[in-house]
Amino acid sequence: MTGRPRHIGAAERRARLGLRQRLAGAARAAAPEEVADSLVALHGTDPATVYLAVGARLADARETVARVERALYEDRSLVRMHGMRHTVFVFPAGLTAVVHASTGLDIAAKARAGLVKDMAAGSGGRLTEEWLDEVEASALAALARRGEATVNELTGDEPRLKEQFAYAAGKSYEGVHTVSSRLMRVLGVEGRVVRGRPLGSWTSSQFRWAVAPPHPPxxxxxxxxxxxxxxxxxCGPATEADLKWWTGWKVTDVRGALAASGAVAVSLDDGVTGYVAAGDEGPVDEPDAPWAALLPALDPTPMSRPDRDWFLEPALRPALFDRSGNVGPTVWWDGRVVGGWAQRPDGEIVWRLPAAGGVGREALDAIAAEAERLRAWVGGTRITPRFRTPLERELAAE
Structure with a gap:
């Protein structure tokens, strides 16, 4: 593209969001794999988020839990693993090699070096790198034999995983670490193990481990x-700051990837420069109709970038985010966040729209329908976000 960069304003960005993020009614997906492929990554720190994020984007959400579980644990078309910013995500299986090579290698090298250093310092030199190599090989062999296993099961096969060492002696955060917990995390970011089926329901944070499927370097x-x-x-257009935040890469790596991918610069509101994928700089059609959505805490759409003012009024942030910047459950109307929702102990889905001044009857009816759709497929399961926010706490307690 030559001449001045094309301008993409907030309205067009919201249209792209509704269509590309599978939120507009006609854009909803037929399968969990389609959702994950469209979003690139489903935030997996809170296990419930994966299911809720998929269910919100399926044309038919009635069997969301069974379909996501089949994709994760039977078909293995989706993989839960560490990715950007040292965070757990669920990725399409075909993307795991890309994520590992682009992001995981640097994180893994630092994580292993940190474990070796902390282990030696905290054990008086008793636990060495050579010792760790032996334990690691034994644990991976046991995991391969079992197929899937909890850490407790693995320690039965390899008791040395129970070894402990002091951490950060003399610091305010000093404590005792166990080799098993640190080692499994390192193996995870190295792409050698992945999380398997949870011990409890789909909302459980206690996972089994499995040997990672092979992927080409x-x-x-x-x-x-x-x-x-x-x-x-x-997700485009996005600024350089958005991309650095989402990937966790150095600025030089972000700029190198923009150049290598052929990304095209565009103009955003307030004179800010953004980028879209090569060939994607043209205008997009509006969704066929306004749309409503109830997205979960840590959903990838609001968590995909730090610049959110074009879809979220700054006045709503204190109610919808915790102190660490984690977003809670959000209510959307036609490309904007207009409120939040929660589940009460009796299972009722309740919501509030602090920004309801410009929301009419059509929006209220559509949001109520989404709340009922969510209640129907969640059934008797109770959902409490891992990172609770002020409005979610307030609504859940009413």
């Missing part, structure tokens, strides 16, 4: 360009 720069192209297609 990729040159990191090539992988970063590939991931950049995928993310801009799903």
């Amino acid at each position: 990729l040159p990191p720069a090539e992988a970063r360009a590939g991931l950049m192209d995928r993310w801009l297609t799903a």
Whole structure:
């Protein structure tokens, strides 16, 4: 593209969001894999988020739990693993090699070096890198034999996983770490193990572990360009600051990936420069009709970038985010966040619209229908976000 960059205003950004993020009615997906592929990554720190984020985007959400579980634990078309910012996500299986090479390698090297250093210092030199290599090989062999296993099961096969060492002696946060918990995390970011089926229901945070499926090694720069192209297609336009935040990469890596992927610069509101994927700089059609959605805490749409003013009024932030910047459950109307929701102990889905001044009867009816749709497929399961926010707490207690 030559000449001045094309301008993409807030209205067009909201239209792209509704269509690309599978939120507008006609854009909803037929399968969990389609949702994950469209979003690139489903935030997995809170296990319930994966299911709720998928259910909100399926045309038919009635069997959301069974379909997501089948994709994760039977078909393995979706994989739960560490990714950007050292955070757990659920990715399409075909993207795991790209994520690992673009992001995981640097994180993994630092995580392993940190474990070796902390383990030696906290054990008086008793637990060495060579010792860890032996324990690791034994644990991975046991995991391969079992197929899936909890940490407790693995420690039965390899008792040395129970070894402990002091951490941060003399600091305010000093404590005792167990080799098993640190080692499994390192193996996770190295792409050698993944989380398997949970011990409890789909909302449980206690997971079994499994040996990661093999994937081909990729040159990191090539992988970063590939991931950049995928993310801009799903979420663009985005600023350089958005991209650095989402990936956790260095600025030089972000700029290199933008150049290598052929990303195109566009103009955003307030004179800000953004980027879209190559060939995606043209205008997009509006969704066929206004849309409503109830998205869960940590949903990838509001959590995909730090710049949210074009879809979220700053006045709503204190009620919808915790002190660490984690978003709670949100209510959307036609590309904007207009409120929040929660589930009461009796299972009722309740919502409030602090920004309801400009929301009419059509919106209220559509939001009520989404709340009922959510209640119907969640059934008797009780959902409490892992990171609770002021409005969610207030609504849940009413």
